[in-house]
Amino acid sequence: MADRDLSIGQVAQRTGLSVHTLRLYERRGLLASDVRRDASGRRVYTAWDVEWLANCVKFRASGMPLTTISRLAQLVREGNGNEADRLQLLREHRRHVTEQLARLHDCLDLIDTKVTSYERHLAAGATGDPWRPRTAPDEHAHRLG
Known part of the structure; x- marks a missing residue:
C-alpha cells in the first residue's frame, strides 16, 4: 500500500x-x-x-x-458536464434543510418560553403547574363540559 x-x-x-x-x-x-x-x-x-x-x-x-x-x-x-444537475440536487436538499431548521427554531422558541416560565415560577417560590391556567373549579368544569 x-x-x-x-x-x-x-x-x-x-x-x-x-x-x-x-x-x-x-x-x-x-x-x-x-x-x-x-x-x-x-x-x-x-x-x-x-x-x-x-x-x-x-x-x-x-x-x-x-x-x-x-x-x-x-x-x-x-x-464534468453535469454540474447543473448536481446544483439542482443540492438546492433541493438545501430547501429541505432550511424548512427543517424553521420547524426546529419554532420548537426551540416553545422550549425557551417554557424554560423561562419555569425559571420565573420557581424563582418566585410559586407552587403548582405554571402551564395550567389558573381557573376557578366551577369555571374549569364549565370549560370541560
Missing part, C-alpha cells in the same frame, strides 16, 4: 463510520470513486475518498436520503 492509501479500518477511524457501513456505502453506490483493491483483494481508499465520506456523514446528518447521496455520487463519478 502506498503512503497515501488507506485501509478500510483506517477510513473507519477517520470518518466515524463502521467497516460494515463503509461496505454498505460501496454496495449502494455512495462513493464518488471506485474503491480500488490491493494485490490481496483488500479495499484501498484515498484521502479524497475520506473527504467524500466526511461529506456523506454530514449529508446523512442533515437528513439526505441514501438514494440522493447515491445520485450525487453517480454525477460526480460521471465527471
